[in-house]
Amino acid sequence: MVTLKQIAEELHLGVSTVSRVLHSDDPRYNAETRQRVRDAARRLGYLPNHVARSMVRGKTFTIGVIGYTSPDMAAGQRMHAMASAIDAAGYKMLYVSRTAGDMDTERRLIDDLMARQVDGLLIGTDVYCAIDAYEALSARRVPMVLTGHLRELSKFTLVRMNSESGMYDLTRHLLDLGHRRIAYVVGSEVHFYRVHRISGFRKAMAEVGAEIQPQWIMDQMPGRTGEAALFTRTVLQASPRPTAILYNNDELAFAGMQEIMRLGLRIPQDVSVAGFNDVQLAQLTWPPLTTVRQPSDEFASKCVELLVEQIDAGHALPARQVLVPTQLIARQSTGPVPA
Amino acid sequence: MVTLKQIAEELHLGVSTVSRVLHSDDPRYNAETRQRVRDAARRLGYLPNHVARSMVRGKTFTIGVIGYTSPDMAAGQRMHAMASAIDAAGYKMLYVSRTAGDMDTERRLIDDLMARQVDGLLIGTDVYCAIDAYEALSARRVPMVLTGHLRELSKFTLVRMNSESGMYDLTRHLLDLGHRRIAYVVGSEVHFYRVHRISGFRKAMAEVGAEIQPQWIMDQMPGRTGEAALFTRTVLQASPRPTAILYNNDELAFAGMQEIMRLGLRIPQDVSVAGFNDVQLAQLTWPPLTTVRQPSDEFASKCVELLVEQIDAGHALPARQVLVPTQLIARQSTGPVPA
DNA sequence: CTGTTAGCGCCTTCAA
């Protein structure tokens, strides 16, 4: 690796001269010197040693990101969006992954990242996460942004999608198609968005005076695809049956659609189906799935914006929650209520 | 941030004493001193400054990974696998992303990562990638591993799935079910795996003396889902029509299935369908998709293994290609040939 | 057993 010193010696100049010309582009130097330095740097293939610069500047331009192995298929897209947003802000992403629910690993990873002097932390929270560690970080005013849906996180700076309006829009969409007998597979018990989604659902139903049938709401079990399929079968074999089923995420909806096909029912002629998240495959199933999208670019840049704000301030700022708006994607899995 | 010096002053010790106790666990020190140092470190919340250590050791324990925004939905899973494998090897992943085909960005990113003194580079190649930059890196013997399917990459150390045996297995699966009239949507023109996949297909077909019908092979157009759907419609409306269709990836297969449903044909009773990659949703479509899986954990650990080998050696080693074996996943989208 | 010192590569006063 070529260093400033080597360039300086080669040109019989001082290191600080070379440093200033290359990095601060100080206009005080005469054009000739500047040109010589530039040429030498290019010729020797000089690359500034970022580790040394970090050392002396006390800043690494690195953001530590903790993700987890999510069953959610949109995870890849979100990561790329995150990396791009971080890059665009002049930082790099140091990414570590933990398996869902492993809090000891999470604490270790936080220490690892802090030891590496990251300028800020971006943590994707899971059902079980190391709240105590977040609190310690918060007390030290370490720049930090969380993403996720845990109720306990409301005291931290958090970015999450606007689940309430998303589910409201989706329910309205069904109501506008004439549906009134709507089932809802809530699934997960632990995430906070459950509350918001249900609230969006209730609000839309209430607006048109549609009644919510308790036996058409699945919200007590863990939200696995197998259970969603079973529930789907059960409600559709009863009488009367719902004319539309909402699923709290696309994967659950796919499982439901699979089951509906098995029952020999048609989508959307016999029953309308909608999911949530708009994973990439939602447009490739048959029929293509009506769902709600959370723009991952917007989500990522919001996270980075909130984090860089704190980094620039030199410390964490008062906690605030940001809701990223969602977008209804109406496709062919929903249609007019059967006559 | 607490430093060694602060601990040393607090205990009236030298910094090197503290350093050695904490990091090399030197057994020469007496138990009491060691305990005092340990306690103080814990009490003050000492975290070693990794930047400073990197500086002096000339090693960052960081691997630079360049990914790209892949339309492939398994990307997220691969990334997590990569991060975990890197972590398990005692490194951390500095991840950057480029949009597919943006070679200027790729060169900049390589420089950024090198400036950050990463110990090695792991690059996910795309159709267009900065081969010249790889060559420069290679000439400097920078530890580097590529992944991907470009023909031109054969001179670099590369990890990719064994496309030939994967497609061979898949074709055999159809042949064993009695199919002889098999269509094949190759799609992409540029990736090297195209050659291997076709070769696996041919080999299996030749073994049982099945004839390959040119009009049932789609390999001239770019591999978009729209074109795959159109091709599917065309071959199925002609007579005689194929009894099975192979798609070069799951997304194409989903598009094909969608089209087959539109035509009112049944899968697999009328036509069998198979994909490639085993994206997570392949098991959730109706019917679940027969496909070929590339284990992402194995893939990731192989990449890391090859890279760490070079890092430990201090420089790149002679180029070699590693093929990660694939696994046939037979589901319900394939069935016996119609009578 | 423990302390002192000399850097790692760079930036930033301060001095010339």
Next chain:
DNA sequence: TTGAAGGCGCTAACAG
């Protein structure tokens, strides 16, 4: 307009 020197936090000789 340029150079010298100190120091970021740590490790690794080299002394004692």
